[in-house]
Amino acid sequence: DSQNEAILSLDSLNLTKSVVSTNIKSQKFTIPKNSNKNLIEFGCGSGQRSLIYNLWAKKTVHVDFDKKSIKNAKNLFNKFSTKKNFRFFKNSIEEFSHKDKFDIVLSEGVIHHHNDPYAQFKKCQKFLKKDGYFVLGIANDSGCFQRMLARQTLYLLSKNENEVIKNSKIIFSEFLKRSHKYSGRKIDDIIADIFLVPTWKPISTQVIEK
Numbered sequence: 001d002s003q004n005e006a007i008l009s010l011d012s013l014n015l016t017k018s019v020v021s022t023n024i025k026s027q028k029f030t031i032p033k034n035s036n037k038n039l040i041e042f043g044c045g046s047g048q049r050s051l052i053y054n055l056w057a058k059k060t061v062h063v064d065f066d067k068k069s070i071k072n073a074k075n076l077f078n079k080f081s082t083k084k085n086f087r088f089f090k091n092s093i094e095e096f097s098h099k100d101k102f103d104i105v106l107s108e109g110v111i112h113h114h115n116d117p118y119a120q121f122k123k124c125q126k127f128l129k130k131d132g133y134f135v136l137g138i139a140n141d142s143g144c145f146q147r148m149l150a151r152q153t154l155y156l157l158s159k160n161e162n163e164v165i166k167n168s169k170i171i172f173s174e175f176l177k178r179s180h181k182y183s184g185r186k187i188d189d190i191i192a193d194i195f196l197v198p199t200w201k202p203i204s205t206q207v208i209e210k
Contacts, residue, residue, distance in 0.1 A: 035057060038104075039054075039106065040060070040062075040105055040106070042093050042107040043064055043109070043111075046069050047072060049108070051080055054083060055083075058085060059086075064090065065093075070089075093123050094120070094123060104133045104135065106135045109139070111138060111203075112139040113199045117138070154171070165195075168195050
């Protein structure tokens with residue numbers, strides 16, 4: 001998400017809201033409305049989805065290790081958020097500390113980019129209140145064959161990062177257009193997340209359940 005500054009229109013904000021709501025409802029999670037709950041998000045990126053999560057809680061905390069992403073997220077919140085109940089922290093999951101525990105802990109598409117995903121999961125879990133909700137989005141080790149094949153194809157054909165970006169827009173143009181259409185994310189952000197992030201370690205739901 002840090003590849004380009006996030007410029008969010010009202011149309012793309014509404015699309016993001018629709019996608020997030022659909023995904024969360026499909027998991028049987030009741031979306032809070034005007035609640036007194038507090039929420040923390042690990043890996044907020046440039047803040048597109050964070051704006052929606054901010055509507056769910058009385059107070060929200062958003063964490064990301066990337067300086068540019070935090071800056072972009074703050075700009076989005078200052079422009080679009082109707083609340084002033086948010087805080088941003090530039091920090092990694094392993095180094096982050098906070099005195100509070102939270103009703104809702106969120107981490108979507110983040111921990112599988114770490115060398116030890118399970119340790120990241122356990123660290124996030126420490127901030128969860130008893131009987132709270134942990135909304136976790138991870139790459140599952142039984143469902144990433146196509147993505148890993150695409151990454152390997154690009155690495156074989158490309159000499160550097162710029163060529164990976166160029167070749168992905170040629171070889172996987174339909175996929176990128178579809179992802180942009182239904183997620184509201186910029187194409188360069190999708191490429192960065194799927195093809196450029198160096199660490200990709202999917203984990204099984206069985207490990208998480210333990």
